[in-house]
Amino acid sequence: EVQLVEFGGGLVQPGGSLRLSCAASGFTFSSYNMNWVRQAPGKGLEWVSHIDKSSSTKYYADSVKGRFTISRDNAKNSLYLQMNSLRDEDTAVYYCMRGYLWGQGTMVTVSS
Amino acid sequence: DVVMTQSPLSLPVTLGQPASISCRSSQSLVHSDGNTYLNWFQQRPGQSPRRLIYKVSNRDSGVPDRFSGSGSGTDFTLKISRVEAEDVGVYFCMQGTHWPRTFGPGTKVDIK
Numbered sequence: 422e423v424q425l426v427e428f429g430g431g432l433v434q435p436g437g438s439l440r441l442s443c444a445a446s447g448f449t450f451s452s453y454n455m456n457w458v459r460q461a462p463g464k465g466l467e468w469v470s471h472i473d474k475s476s477s478t479k480y481y482a483d484s485v486k487g488r489f490t491i492s493r494d495n496a497k498n499s500l501y502l503q504m505n506s507l508r509d510e511d512t513a514v515y516y517c518m519r520g521y522l523w524g525q526g527t528m529v530t531v532s533s
Numbered sequence: 534d535v536v537m538t539q540s541p542l543s544l545p546v547t548l549g550q551p552a553s554i555s556c557r558s559s560q561s562l563v564h565s566d567g568n569t570y571l572n573w574f575q576q577r578p579g580q581s582p583r584r585l586i587y588k589v590s591n592r593d594s595g596v597p598d599r600f601s602g603s604g605s606g607t608d609f610t611l612k613i614s615r616v617e618a619e620d621v622g623v624y625f626c627m628q629g630t631h632w633p634r635t636f637g638p639g640t641k642v643d644i645k
Binding site for chain 2: 465480481518525526
């Protein structure tokens with residue numbers, strides 16, 4: 422089955438760090454560019470970051486630039502998002518996404 | 534950044550009747566490769582988003598043919614020919630031409 426499964430979310434204090442992972446299965450992960458998209462509670466969708474197939478090109482939303490780092494391990498069929506200096510406004514469900522394919526999301530709550 | 538606007542933001546519909554959602558971008562979405570990367574996503578209550586339409590008018594696999602997309606340049610439309618109960622949810626447009634990627638605010642579709 423073609424799917425993406427995110428994990429690694431949780432409760433973290435402001436200023437803290439968290440690393441999200443996304444496990445891909447059912448398709449050739451190394452052939453696809455990947456994205457992280459987030460959704461704050463009750464809000465719309467916000468694109469966060471993009472990485473190309475070979476990790477040579479990465480893009481970030483201004484709201485996370487300098488704090489978040491996207492990476493991937495094609496040998497492990499995995500996508501990552503390292504989130505540092507977390508703020509209250511980073512509280513959201515984080516989805517990994519490949520075009521039509523979305524994961525179920527993982528909740529990140531930043532609160533003291 | 535490219536600003537995506539949608540109208541209406543709320544759309545009560547009658548079962549079996551048509552529905553239409555407009556999406557406008559602050560800049561042309563025609564890419565230098567000649568394609569127009571405008572996507573439509575559906576998010577049913579409590580679920581992850583699902584892509585319905587890519588490159589303006591191409592339906593994803595498994596998407597009912599009552600959904601159609603049209604438009605060009607900066608002006609796009611998603612139409613549902615006959616609304617069914619399972620179509621309730623929020624619909625987002627997203628541009629994939631410019632960095633950063635940006636989403637519209639969403640249109641909430643519910644049944645009258």
